[in-house]
Amino acid sequence: MSNFAITGNVRIRRILIRAAFILFMLILAVFLFFGGKAHTLLLDNKTIEKEGKIYRELNVVEVRIGSGKEEELLKKDRVKIDVSGQRQVITVTFPGDDGNEKIIKKTFHLKAGVPMYLISIPAFIAGADGWIEPFEPSN
Amino acid sequence: MLKNDKDNVIKFLETNLVPILFVIIIAFALPLSGFSVRYLFNEIIVRLVRNLFLVLALLLPIMAGMGLNFGMVLGAMAGEIGLIFITDWNITGLHGMFLAMILSIPLSILLGWMCGKILNRAKGREMVTSYILGFFMNGVYQLVVLYGMGSVIPIASDSIVLSRGYGIRNAVNLTGIRQSLDKLLPLKIGTTLIPVATFALIAVLCVFIIWFRRTKLGQDMRAIGQDMAVAEASGIDVARTRIISIIISTVLAGFGMVIYLQNIGTMNTYNSHEQVGMFSIAALLVGGASVNRAKIGNAILGVVLFHLMFVISPMAGKNLIGQAQLGEYFRVFVSYGVISISLVLYAIRKQRDKARAGIALADAQEVRD
Numbered sequence: 001m002s003n004f005a006i007t008g009n010v011r012i013r014r015i016l017i018r019a020a021f022i023l024f025m026l027i028l029a030v031f032l033f034f035g036g037k038a039h040t041l042l043l044d045n046k047t048i049e050k051e052g053k054i055y056r057e058l059n060v061v062e063v064r065i066g067s068g069k070e071e072e073l074l075k076k077d078r079v080k081i082d083v084s085g086q087r088q089v090i091t092v093t094f095p096g097d098d099g100n101e102k103i104i105k106k107t108f109h110l111k112a113g114v115p116m117y118l119i120s121i122p123a124f125i126a127g128a129d130g131w132i133e134p135f136e137p138s139n
Numbered sequence: 140m141l142k143n144d145k146d147n148v149i150k151f152l153e154t155n156l157v158p159i160l161f162v163i164i165i166a167f168a169l170p171l172s173g174f175s176v177r178y179l180f181n182e183i184i185v186r187l188v189r190n191l192f193l194v195l196a197l198l199l200p201i202m203a204g205m206g207l208n209f210g211m212v213l214g215a216m217a218g219e220i221g222l223i224f225i226t227d228w229n230i231t232g233l234h235g236m237f238l239a240m241i242l243s244i245p246l247s248i249l250l251g252w253m254c255g256k257i258l259n260r261a262k263g264r265e266m267v268t269s270y271i272l273g274f275f276m277n278g279v280y281q282l283v284v285l286y287g288m289g290s291v292i293p294i295a296s297d298s299i300v301l302s303r304g305y306g307i308r309n310a311v312n313l314t315g316i317r318q319s320l321d322k323l324l325p326l327k328i329g330t331t332l333i334p335v336a337t338f339a340l341i342a343v344l345c346v347f348i349i350w351f352r353r354t355k356l357g358q359d360m361r362a363i364g365q366d367m368a369v370a371e372a373s374g375i376d377v378a379r380t381r382i383i384s385i386i387i388s389t390v391l392a393g394f395g396m397v398i399y400l401q402n403i404g405t406m407n408t409y410n411s412h413e414q415v416g417m418f419s420i421a422a423l424l425v426g427g428a429s430v431n432r433a434k435i436g437n438a439i440l441g442v443v444l445f446h447l448m449f450v451i452s453p454m455a456g457k458n459l460i461g462q463a464q465l466g467e468y469f470r471v472f473v474s475y476g477v478i479s480i481s482l483v484l485y486a487i488r489k490q491r492d493k494a495r496a497g498i499a500l501a502d503a504q505e506v507r508d
Contacts (some may be wrong), residue, residue: 029241036225036234038315084231115229 033112034086040116041065042087042135043083045073048120050130055065055122062093073121086110092124108132153488157481158427161444164473167200168448168455177183179450181331187439187445188321188337189402193395193419194438195344196388200265201433203384204364207478208418209383210254210269214392215412216248216280222316222397222406223288223307227296231315233323236401239316243393251277251389255382262367266430266482273416281409317404338400344391345435360384364431421445421474424481431485448473 002121057075062071066089071079089107096102104125110117116135123131144270152159193365200208221239230238254272261268288294289305299311321334351357359380362370396415398408424432425448426441452473458464 025244031231032234033228036232038231047426052485068298082231084234100269100299106456136350 035114036084037086037110038082038084039110039114042116042118043071043073043077043079043081043121044118045075045077045121048123050120050123050128053126053128055120055126055128056127057122058094060095061121061125064091064093065089083110086112090119090124092121094096094125153428154429156443157425157477158440160480161425161448161477165444165447165451168451171458172451173458174451174454177330179447181282182450183443183447184331184333185402186449187442188334188341189339189399189444190419190422190446191438192344192398193415194422194442195341195348195435196391196395197419197423198348198388198433198435198438199351199360199384199391200388201428202357202364203360203381204367205258205381205384206266206430206433208269208385208388208392209266209416209420209421210251210258210272211341211388211392211419212273212412213250213254213276213415214247214389214394215396215415216276217250217389218393218396218400219257219406219408220246220280220284220413221393222313222400223284223299223311223408224293226299226311226313226315228296229296229315232319233316235316236319236397239397240394243397244390247390247393248386251386252382254389255385258385259378259381269487270416272336277413280412284408295502307362309408311406311408313400313404313406316401318402320398324473338404340398348435356383357381362403415479418445421477424477427455429485429488445477 038110043063045057045061048055058073059075061073062070063073063079065081065083068081068083070093071081073079086109087107088110089105091100091103091105093103106124111134114134117132118135119132162411193215196214197208200206218239221242224242225235225239247396254269257272258265258268271472283292285306287305288307289300294300294305294307298484301308320332320340322338323336324334324339326333328337352361359370359375363374363377363380368378392415394413399415400411422441422445423438425445426437426439428434428437428441440461452469453465456462456469
Protein backbone atom coordinates (compact mmCIF):
# COMPACT_ATOMS: atom_id res chain seq x y z
CA MET A 1 0.00 0.00 0.00
CA SER A 2 1.17 3.54 -0.67
CA ASN A 3 2.82 5.46 2.10
CA PHE A 4 0.84 8.49 1.08
CA ALA A 5 -2.64 8.56 2.50
CA ILE A 6 -5.20 9.68 -0.08
CA THR A 7 -7.50 12.23 1.45
CA GLY A 8 -11.23 12.25 0.78
CA ASN A 9 -11.07 15.33 -1.44
CA VAL A 10 -8.31 13.91 -3.59
CA ARG A 11 -10.21 10.65 -3.95
CA ILE A 12 -13.41 12.46 -5.02
CA ARG A 13 -11.48 14.67 -7.45
CA ARG A 14 -9.79 11.61 -8.91
CA ILE A 15 -13.12 9.81 -9.36
CA LEU A 16 -14.65 12.91 -10.96
CA ILE A 17 -11.75 13.31 -13.40
CA ARG A 18 -11.94 9.65 -14.38
CA ALA A 19 -15.72 9.80 -14.79
CA ALA A 20 -15.40 12.93 -16.95
CA PHE A 21 -12.76 11.22 -19.08
CA ILE A 22 -14.93 8.14 -19.59
CA LEU A 23 -17.93 10.31 -20.43
CA PHE A 24 -15.88 12.31 -22.92
CA MET A 25 -14.65 9.11 -24.56
CA LEU A 26 -18.19 7.74 -24.80
CA ILE A 27 -19.49 10.96 -26.38
CA LEU A 28 -16.54 11.01 -28.79
CA ALA A 29 -17.16 7.35 -29.69
CA VAL A 30 -20.84 8.05 -30.41
CA PHE A 31 -19.90 11.06 -32.55
CA LEU A 32 -17.32 9.01 -34.46
CA PHE A 33 -19.80 6.14 -34.92
CA PHE A 34 -22.51 8.27 -36.49
CA GLY A 35 -20.12 10.61 -38.29
CA GLY A 36 -18.14 7.81 -39.92
CA LYS A 37 -20.95 5.38 -40.69
CA ALA A 38 -20.76 4.53 -44.36
CA HIS A 39 -23.86 4.33 -46.56
CA THR A 40 -24.35 3.42 -50.17
CA LEU A 41 -26.52 5.71 -52.25
CA LEU A 42 -28.03 4.58 -55.53
CA LEU A 43 -28.73 7.56 -57.76
CA ASP A 44 -31.51 6.50 -60.08
CA ASN A 45 -32.65 8.30 -63.22
CA LYS A 46 -35.59 6.12 -64.26
CA THR A 47 -39.30 6.79 -64.69
CA ILE A 48 -41.17 5.78 -61.57
CA GLU A 49 -44.72 5.83 -60.31
CA LYS A 50 -45.42 6.97 -56.77
CA GLU A 51 -48.89 7.31 -55.26
CA GLY A 52 -50.48 7.32 -58.69
CA LYS A 53 -48.19 9.98 -60.11
CA ILE A 54 -45.59 9.31 -62.76
CA TYR A 55 -42.19 10.99 -62.56
CA ARG A 56 -40.44 10.89 -65.90
CA GLU A 57 -36.73 10.22 -66.35
CA LEU A 58 -34.51 13.07 -67.54
CA ASN A 59 -32.37 13.01 -70.65
CA VAL A 60 -29.36 14.17 -68.69
CA VAL A 61 -28.83 15.26 -65.12
CA GLU A 62 -25.76 15.99 -62.97
CA VAL A 63 -25.77 14.96 -59.34
CA ARG A 64 -23.28 15.71 -56.62
CA ILE A 65 -23.37 14.44 -53.03
CA GLY A 66 -21.57 16.73 -50.60
CA SER A 67 -18.20 17.74 -51.99
CA GLY A 68 -17.84 14.50 -53.93
CA LYS A 69 -17.41 13.94 -57.64
CA GLU A 70 -20.19 15.17 -59.92
CA GLU A 71 -21.98 12.26 -61.56
CA GLU A 72 -23.64 12.62 -64.94
CA LEU A 73 -26.70 10.43 -65.35
CA LEU A 74 -28.33 9.73 -68.69
CA LYS A 75 -31.77 8.13 -69.17
CA LYS A 76 -32.22 4.90 -67.17
CA ASP A 77 -28.83 5.29 -65.49
CA ARG A 78 -28.21 4.12 -61.94
CA VAL A 79 -24.99 5.12 -60.20
CA LYS A 80 -23.65 3.83 -56.89
CA ILE A 81 -21.99 6.26 -54.47
CA ASP A 82 -20.46 5.55 -51.05
CA VAL A 83 -20.78 8.28 -48.44
CA SER A 84 -19.88 8.68 -44.78
CA GLY A 85 -21.97 10.32 -42.09
CA GLN A 86 -25.65 10.89 -41.56
CA ARG A 87 -26.02 14.43 -42.81
CA GLN A 88 -25.64 14.75 -46.57
CA VAL A 89 -26.21 17.45 -49.15
CA ILE A 90 -27.45 16.61 -52.64
CA THR A 91 -27.02 19.03 -55.52
CA VAL A 92 -28.86 18.27 -58.76
CA THR A 93 -28.22 20.25 -61.94
CA PHE A 94 -30.59 19.74 -64.89
CA PRO A 95 -31.93 21.65 -67.92
CA GLY A 96 -35.24 23.38 -67.11
CA ASP A 97 -38.27 23.74 -69.36
CA ASP A 98 -37.06 27.17 -70.47
CA GLY A 99 -33.74 25.72 -71.56
CA ASN A 100 -31.82 27.31 -68.69
CA GLU A 101 -29.85 25.23 -66.23
CA LYS A 102 -31.59 24.68 -62.89
CA ILE A 103 -29.96 23.74 -59.62
CA ILE A 104 -31.70 22.15 -56.64
CA LYS A 105 -29.78 21.70 -53.40
CA LYS A 106 -31.15 19.87 -50.38
CA THR A 107 -29.87 18.52 -47.09
CA PHE A 108 -31.03 15.11 -45.98
CA HIS A 109 -30.32 12.67 -43.16
CA LEU A 110 -29.52 8.98 -43.35
CA LYS A 111 -30.41 6.49 -40.64
CA ALA A 112 -27.45 4.68 -39.07
CA GLY A 113 -29.19 1.30 -39.34
CA VAL A 114 -29.84 1.54 -43.08
CA PRO A 115 -26.79 0.67 -45.19
CA MET A 116 -28.26 1.44 -48.63
CA TYR A 117 -30.67 4.05 -50.01
CA LEU A 118 -32.24 4.57 -53.41
CA ILE A 119 -32.58 8.18 -54.56
CA SER A 120 -35.00 8.76 -57.40
CA ILE A 121 -33.77 11.86 -59.22
CA PRO A 122 -37.04 12.50 -61.16
CA ALA A 123 -39.03 12.34 -57.88
CA PHE A 124 -36.46 14.58 -56.18
CA ILE A 125 -36.74 17.23 -58.89
CA ALA A 126 -40.53 17.09 -58.72
CA GLY A 127 -40.34 17.60 -54.94
CA ALA A 128 -42.22 14.37 -54.26
CA ASP A 129 -42.22 12.68 -50.88
CA GLY A 130 -40.32 9.44 -50.81
CA TRP A 131 -37.63 10.52 -53.26
CA ILE A 132 -35.21 8.75 -50.96
CA GLU A 133 -36.00 5.27 -49.69
CA PRO A 134 -34.12 2.45 -47.99
CA PHE A 135 -33.02 -0.15 -50.50
CA GLU A 136 -32.63 -3.88 -49.92
CA PRO A 137 -30.50 -5.51 -52.60
CA SER A 138 -32.01 -8.79 -53.80
CA ASN A 139 -29.63 -11.74 -53.46
CA MET B 140 44.67 11.25 -20.59
CA LEU B 141 45.27 8.64 -23.30
CA LYS B 142 43.80 5.93 -21.10
CA ASN B 143 40.76 8.12 -20.59
CA ASP B 144 40.30 8.55 -24.35
CA LYS B 145 40.69 4.83 -24.86
CA ASP B 146 38.12 4.16 -22.15
CA ASN B 147 35.71 6.60 -23.79
CA VAL B 148 36.13 4.95 -27.18
CA ILE B 149 35.58 1.51 -25.66
CA LYS B 150 32.53 2.78 -23.80
CA PHE B 151 31.15 4.35 -26.98
CA LEU B 152 31.68 1.12 -28.91
CA GLU B 153 30.10 -0.89 -26.11
CA THR B 154 27.03 1.34 -26.02
CA ASN B 155 26.61 1.61 -29.78
CA LEU B 156 27.81 -1.76 -30.96
CA VAL B 157 24.47 -2.77 -32.48
CA PRO B 158 23.87 0.41 -34.52
CA ILE B 159 27.50 0.36 -35.68
CA LEU B 160 27.09 -3.26 -36.75
CA PHE B 161 23.96 -2.32 -38.65
CA VAL B 162 25.58 0.64 -40.37
CA ILE B 163 28.37 -1.70 -41.54
CA ILE B 164 25.85 -4.29 -42.85
CA ILE B 165 23.86 -1.59 -44.64
CA ALA B 166 27.02 -0.01 -46.09
CA PHE B 167 27.92 -3.41 -47.48
CA ALA B 168 24.45 -4.33 -48.76
CA LEU B 169 23.37 -0.95 -50.12
CA PRO B 170 25.49 -0.95 -53.30
CA LEU B 171 24.62 -4.61 -53.87
CA SER B 172 20.89 -3.87 -53.77
CA GLY B 173 21.12 -1.33 -56.59
CA PHE B 174 18.22 0.74 -55.22
CA SER B 175 18.16 4.47 -55.89
CA VAL B 176 18.39 6.96 -53.03
CA ARG B 177 14.94 8.32 -53.96
CA TYR B 178 13.34 4.87 -53.70
CA LEU B 179 14.99 4.21 -50.36
CA PHE B 180 13.90 7.60 -49.03
CA ASN B 181 10.29 6.84 -50.01
CA GLU B 182 10.48 3.46 -48.33
CA ILE B 183 11.96 4.90 -45.14
CA ILE B 184 9.19 7.49 -44.91
CA VAL B 185 6.56 4.74 -45.27
CA ARG B 186 8.27 2.56 -42.66
CA LEU B 187 8.66 5.43 -40.20
CA VAL B 188 4.99 6.29 -40.49
CA ARG B 189 3.99 2.67 -40.10
CA ASN B 190 6.22 1.59 -37.24
CA LEU B 191 7.49 4.52 -35.20
CA PHE B 192 4.41 4.84 -32.98
CA LEU B 193 4.67 1.16 -32.04
CA VAL B 194 8.36 1.46 -31.24
CA LEU B 195 7.80 4.57 -29.13
CA ALA B 196 5.22 2.63 -27.11
CA LEU B 197 8.10 0.61 -25.68
CA LEU B 198 9.87 3.52 -24.00
CA LEU B 199 7.89 3.87 -20.75
CA PRO B 200 8.38 0.34 -19.39
CA ILE B 201 12.12 0.64 -20.08
CA MET B 202 12.06 3.88 -18.09
CA ALA B 203 10.38 2.01 -15.23
CA GLY B 204 13.08 -0.67 -15.29
CA MET B 205 10.81 -3.36 -16.70
CA GLY B 206 12.93 -3.96 -19.77
CA LEU B 207 11.59 -4.56 -23.25
CA ASN B 208 7.84 -4.97 -23.15
CA PHE B 209 7.18 -8.05 -25.25
CA GLY B 210 3.66 -7.78 -23.84
CA MET B 211 2.96 -4.98 -26.31
CA VAL B 212 1.35 -7.62 -28.54
CA LEU B 213 -1.54 -7.53 -26.07
CA GLY B 214 -2.17 -3.92 -27.03
CA ALA B 215 -1.78 -4.84 -30.69
CA MET B 216 -4.51 -7.46 -30.26
CA ALA B 217 -6.78 -4.87 -28.64
CA GLY B 218 -6.19 -2.56 -31.61
CA GLU B 219 -7.09 -5.36 -34.00
CA ILE B 220 -10.32 -6.10 -32.14
CA GLY B 221 -11.21 -2.41 -32.45
CA LEU B 222 -10.57 -2.63 -36.19
CA ILE B 223 -12.74 -5.75 -36.52
CA PHE B 224 -15.64 -3.89 -34.91
CA ILE B 225 -15.36 -0.77 -37.03
CA THR B 226 -15.16 -2.92 -40.15
CA ASP B 227 -18.30 -4.76 -39.09
CA TRP B 228 -20.13 -1.52 -38.33
CA ASN B 229 -18.88 -0.02 -41.60
CA ILE B 230 -17.32 3.07 -40.03
CA THR B 231 -14.97 4.63 -42.52
CA GLY B 232 -12.26 7.26 -42.76
CA LEU B 233 -10.64 9.01 -39.84
CA HIS B 234 -13.79 8.46 -37.79
CA GLY B 235 -13.30 4.72 -38.12
CA MET B 236 -9.62 4.89 -37.28
CA PHE B 237 -10.13 6.93 -34.12
CA LEU B 238 -13.15 4.85 -33.10
CA ALA B 239 -10.99 1.71 -33.38
CA MET B 240 -8.45 3.41 -31.12
CA ILE B 241 -11.12 4.31 -28.57
CA LEU B 242 -12.54 0.78 -28.66
CA SER B 243 -9.08 -0.62 -28.01
CA ILE B 244 -8.56 1.48 -24.85
CA PRO B 245 -10.64 -0.49 -22.31
CA LEU B 246 -9.30 -3.79 -23.59
CA SER B 247 -5.71 -2.48 -23.55
CA ILE B 248 -6.17 -1.18 -20.00
CA LEU B 249 -7.54 -4.53 -18.86
CA LEU B 250 -4.79 -6.52 -20.58
CA GLY B 251 -2.10 -4.06 -19.45
CA TRP B 252 -3.31 -4.23 -15.87
CA MET B 253 -3.30 -8.01 -15.97
CA CYS B 254 0.16 -8.02 -17.55
CA GLY B 255 1.47 -5.53 -14.98
CA LYS B 256 0.10 -7.60 -12.09
CA ILE B 257 1.79 -10.72 -13.42
CA LEU B 258 5.07 -8.91 -14.09
CA ASN B 259 5.08 -7.59 -10.54
CA ARG B 260 5.13 -11.20 -9.40
CA ALA B 261 8.03 -11.93 -11.73
CA LYS B 262 10.36 -9.07 -10.87
CA GLY B 263 13.70 -9.40 -12.61
CA ARG B 264 12.25 -11.75 -15.23
CA GLU B 265 9.83 -9.32 -16.86
CA MET B 266 10.94 -9.80 -20.44
CA VAL B 267 10.63 -13.57 -20.64
CA THR B 268 7.37 -13.42 -18.66
CA SER B 269 5.82 -10.82 -20.97
CA TYR B 270 7.06 -12.80 -23.99
CA ILE B 271 5.29 -15.95 -22.83
CA LEU B 272 2.26 -13.90 -21.76
CA GLY B 273 2.04 -12.69 -25.35
CA PHE B 274 1.86 -16.30 -26.57
CA PHE B 275 -0.77 -17.14 -23.96
CA MET B 276 -2.94 -14.17 -24.84
CA ASN B 277 -2.55 -14.98 -28.52
CA GLY B 278 -4.33 -18.26 -27.77
CA VAL B 279 -7.12 -16.44 -25.92
CA TYR B 280 -7.38 -13.92 -28.79
CA GLN B 281 -7.68 -16.72 -31.34
CA LEU B 282 -10.35 -18.43 -29.26
CA VAL B 283 -12.39 -15.23 -29.01
CA VAL B 284 -11.96 -14.18 -32.64
CA LEU B 285 -12.28 -17.63 -34.17
CA TYR B 286 -15.16 -18.97 -32.08
CA GLY B 287 -16.62 -16.11 -30.06
CA MET B 288 -17.13 -13.53 -32.80
CA GLY B 289 -20.27 -14.13 -34.79
CA SER B 290 -21.66 -16.52 -32.17
CA VAL B 291 -21.42 -14.87 -28.73
CA ILE B 292 -20.21 -11.46 -29.91
CA PRO B 293 -22.54 -10.19 -32.65
CA ILE B 294 -20.81 -9.65 -35.99
CA ALA B 295 -23.20 -8.97 -38.84
CA SER B 296 -20.98 -8.28 -41.85
CA ASP B 297 -20.72 -11.23 -44.22
CA SER B 298 -17.50 -9.81 -45.61
CA ILE B 299 -15.57 -10.50 -42.41
CA VAL B 300 -17.38 -13.54 -40.96
CA LEU B 301 -16.41 -17.02 -42.13
CA SER B 302 -18.95 -18.82 -44.31
CA ARG B 303 -19.86 -21.17 -41.42
CA GLY B 304 -21.46 -18.19 -39.65
CA TYR B 305 -19.02 -17.50 -36.86
CA GLY B 306 -15.33 -16.62 -36.62
CA ILE B 307 -13.49 -13.87 -38.46
CA ARG B 308 -11.89 -14.44 -41.84
CA ASN B 309 -8.12 -14.74 -42.09
CA ALA B 310 -7.84 -11.39 -43.86
CA VAL B 311 -9.94 -8.35 -43.09
CA ASN B 312 -10.06 -5.67 -45.74
CA LEU B 313 -9.55 -2.23 -44.20
CA THR B 314 -10.24 -0.24 -47.38
CA GLY B 315 -12.67 1.97 -45.46
CA ILE B 316 -9.89 3.42 -43.33
CA ARG B 317 -6.92 2.67 -45.57
CA GLN B 318 -4.36 5.49 -45.23
CA SER B 319 -7.06 7.80 -43.91
CA LEU B 320 -4.55 9.42 -41.58
CA ASP B 321 -1.64 9.30 -44.00
CA LYS B 322 -3.62 11.05 -46.70
CA LEU B 323 -5.15 13.66 -44.40
CA LEU B 324 -2.35 16.19 -44.89
CA PRO B 325 -0.11 14.99 -47.69
CA LEU B 326 2.97 17.02 -48.53
CA LYS B 327 4.59 16.21 -51.83
CA ILE B 328 8.32 16.77 -52.07
CA GLY B 329 9.46 15.66 -55.51
CA THR B 330 8.09 12.17 -55.90
CA THR B 331 7.89 11.57 -52.17
CA LEU B 332 4.62 11.93 -50.33
CA ILE B 333 5.13 12.96 -46.71
CA PRO B 334 2.14 12.07 -44.52
CA VAL B 335 2.25 15.17 -42.32
CA ALA B 336 -0.75 14.22 -40.15
CA THR B 337 0.75 10.87 -39.15
CA PHE B 338 4.08 12.49 -38.35
CA ALA B 339 2.22 15.12 -36.33
CA LEU B 340 0.53 12.37 -34.31
CA ILE B 341 3.92 10.73 -33.73
CA ALA B 342 5.33 14.12 -32.71
CA VAL B 343 2.48 14.48 -30.19
CA LEU B 344 3.47 11.14 -28.70
CA CYS B 345 7.11 12.26 -28.51
CA VAL B 346 6.06 15.46 -26.72
CA PHE B 347 3.88 13.37 -24.39
CA ILE B 348 6.84 11.13 -23.54
CA ILE B 349 9.12 14.12 -22.87
CA TRP B 350 6.42 15.77 -20.75
CA PHE B 351 5.62 12.56 -18.95
CA ARG B 352 9.25 12.03 -17.88
CA ARG B 353 9.03 15.33 -16.00
CA THR B 354 5.81 14.58 -14.16
CA LYS B 355 5.72 13.10 -10.66
CA LEU B 356 4.73 9.73 -12.10
CA GLY B 357 7.50 9.90 -14.70
CA GLN B 358 10.08 10.74 -12.04
CA ASP B 359 8.80 7.83 -9.95
CA MET B 360 9.24 5.52 -12.93
CA ARG B 361 12.79 6.71 -13.47
CA ALA B 362 13.55 6.24 -9.80
CA ILE B 363 12.18 2.70 -9.94
CA GLY B 364 14.19 2.05 -13.10
CA GLN B 365 17.38 3.11 -11.34
CA ASP B 366 16.86 1.21 -8.11
CA MET B 367 13.64 -0.45 -7.10
CA ALA B 368 14.61 -0.94 -3.46
CA VAL B 369 15.64 2.68 -3.00
CA ALA B 370 12.45 3.85 -4.71
CA GLU B 371 10.35 1.65 -2.43
CA ALA B 372 12.21 2.96 0.63
CA SER B 373 11.58 6.55 -0.45
CA GLY B 374 7.83 5.96 -0.43
CA ILE B 375 7.08 5.29 -4.09
CA ASP B 376 4.36 2.73 -4.69
CA VAL B 377 6.55 0.56 -6.93
CA ALA B 378 3.97 -2.06 -7.85
CA ARG B 379 1.34 0.50 -8.84
CA THR B 380 3.80 2.61 -10.83
CA ARG B 381 5.06 -0.41 -12.74
CA ILE B 382 1.49 -1.46 -13.57
CA ILE B 383 0.73 2.07 -14.85
CA SER B 384 3.80 2.01 -17.10
CA ILE B 385 2.70 -1.28 -18.64
CA ILE B 386 -0.90 -0.04 -19.04
CA ILE B 387 0.26 3.11 -20.85
CA SER B 388 2.59 1.07 -23.06
CA THR B 389 -0.22 -1.38 -23.91
CA VAL B 390 -2.69 1.40 -24.74
CA LEU B 391 -0.08 3.10 -26.94
CA ALA B 392 0.68 -0.23 -28.63
CA GLY B 393 -3.04 -0.55 -29.43
CA PHE B 394 -3.02 2.90 -31.03
CA GLY B 395 0.20 2.06 -32.83
CA MET B 396 -1.31 -1.11 -34.25
CA VAL B 397 -4.29 0.84 -35.62
CA ILE B 398 -1.91 3.35 -37.26
CA TYR B 399 0.21 0.48 -38.61
CA LEU B 400 -2.76 -1.34 -40.14
CA GLN B 401 -4.45 1.78 -41.55
CA ASN B 402 -1.22 2.31 -43.49
CA ILE B 403 -1.19 -1.25 -44.84
CA GLY B 404 -4.94 -1.46 -45.50
CA THR B 405 -5.33 -5.17 -44.81
CA MET B 406 -5.41 -6.96 -41.51
CA ASN B 407 -4.11 -10.47 -41.19
CA THR B 408 -6.48 -11.38 -38.34
CA TYR B 409 -4.44 -14.17 -36.77
CA ASN B 410 -0.87 -13.10 -37.54
CA SER B 411 -0.61 -9.31 -37.77
CA HIS B 412 0.17 -8.85 -34.09
CA GLU B 413 2.49 -11.83 -33.71
CA GLN B 414 5.68 -10.30 -35.01
CA VAL B 415 4.90 -6.71 -34.15
CA GLY B 416 6.46 -7.02 -30.69
CA MET B 417 9.63 -8.66 -31.88
CA PHE B 418 10.18 -6.33 -34.82
CA SER B 419 9.49 -3.21 -32.74
CA ILE B 420 11.88 -4.34 -30.02
CA ALA B 421 14.53 -5.25 -32.57
CA ALA B 422 14.14 -1.84 -34.21
CA LEU B 423 14.55 -0.07 -30.87
CA LEU B 424 17.68 -2.08 -30.05
CA VAL B 425 19.14 -1.42 -33.48
CA GLY B 426 18.79 2.27 -32.68
CA GLY B 427 21.20 1.88 -29.79
CA ALA B 428 18.74 1.36 -26.95
CA SER B 429 19.34 -1.25 -24.31
CA VAL B 430 17.22 -3.13 -21.80
CA ASN B 431 17.50 -0.31 -19.28
CA ARG B 432 18.03 2.77 -21.44
CA ALA B 433 16.03 4.03 -24.42
CA LYS B 434 15.37 7.44 -25.89
CA ILE B 435 13.16 8.81 -28.65
CA GLY B 436 16.26 9.20 -30.83
CA ASN B 437 16.99 5.48 -30.48
CA ALA B 438 13.48 4.70 -31.74
CA ILE B 439 13.82 6.94 -34.81
CA LEU B 440 17.33 5.78 -35.69
CA GLY B 441 16.31 2.17 -35.05
CA VAL B 442 13.31 2.26 -37.37
CA VAL B 443 15.41 3.88 -40.12
CA LEU B 444 18.30 1.39 -39.86
CA PHE B 445 16.24 -1.72 -39.22
CA HIS B 446 13.79 -1.11 -42.03
CA LEU B 447 16.48 0.08 -44.41
CA MET B 448 18.04 -3.32 -43.89
CA PHE B 449 14.61 -4.91 -44.45
CA VAL B 450 14.23 -3.14 -47.76
CA ILE B 451 17.68 -3.73 -49.16
CA SER B 452 18.46 -7.23 -47.90
CA PRO B 453 16.21 -9.25 -50.28
CA MET B 454 17.57 -7.47 -53.35
CA ALA B 455 21.13 -7.58 -52.03
CA GLY B 456 20.69 -11.30 -51.41
CA LYS B 457 19.32 -11.78 -54.90
CA ASN B 458 22.12 -9.85 -56.56
CA LEU B 459 24.77 -11.54 -54.45
CA ILE B 460 23.81 -15.20 -54.81
CA GLY B 461 20.77 -15.07 -57.09
CA GLN B 462 18.16 -15.78 -54.41
CA ALA B 463 15.87 -13.13 -52.94
CA GLN B 464 14.77 -15.63 -50.31
CA LEU B 465 18.14 -15.29 -48.60
CA GLY B 466 17.23 -11.72 -47.79
CA GLU B 467 13.92 -12.88 -46.31
CA TYR B 468 15.73 -15.34 -44.03
CA PHE B 469 18.21 -12.63 -43.25
CA ARG B 470 15.46 -10.38 -41.89
CA VAL B 471 14.26 -12.87 -39.29
CA PHE B 472 17.79 -13.98 -38.48
CA VAL B 473 18.87 -10.40 -37.91
CA SER B 474 15.80 -9.57 -35.76
CA TYR B 475 16.44 -12.43 -33.36
CA GLY B 476 20.20 -11.88 -33.58
CA VAL B 477 19.95 -8.22 -32.63
CA ILE B 478 17.78 -8.99 -29.61
CA SER B 479 20.21 -11.74 -28.53
CA ILE B 480 23.28 -9.51 -28.93
CA SER B 481 21.62 -6.72 -26.96
CA LEU B 482 20.62 -9.03 -24.13
CA VAL B 483 24.11 -10.55 -23.96
CA LEU B 484 25.73 -7.10 -24.03
CA TYR B 485 23.38 -5.95 -21.29
CA ALA B 486 24.32 -8.91 -19.11
CA ILE B 487 28.06 -8.38 -19.73
CA ARG B 488 27.76 -4.67 -18.96
CA LYS B 489 25.79 -5.36 -15.79
CA GLN B 490 28.41 -7.85 -14.56
CA ARG B 491 31.24 -5.49 -15.42
CA ASP B 492 29.55 -2.58 -13.63
CA LYS B 493 29.09 -4.79 -10.60
CA ALA B 494 32.76 -5.79 -10.68
CA ARG B 495 33.84 -2.14 -11.10
CA ALA B 496 31.68 -1.11 -8.17
CA GLY B 497 33.25 -3.89 -6.09
CA ILE B 498 36.77 -2.77 -6.99
CA ALA B 499 35.89 0.86 -6.21
CA LEU B 500 34.50 -0.17 -2.83
CA ALA B 501 37.59 -2.24 -2.05
CA ASP B 502 39.85 0.69 -3.02
CA ALA B 503 37.85 3.04 -0.82
CA GLN B 504 38.13 0.64 2.11
CA GLU B 505 41.89 0.28 1.58
CA VAL B 506 42.35 4.06 1.63
CA ARG B 507 40.33 4.28 4.86
CA ASP B 508 42.42 1.54 6.53
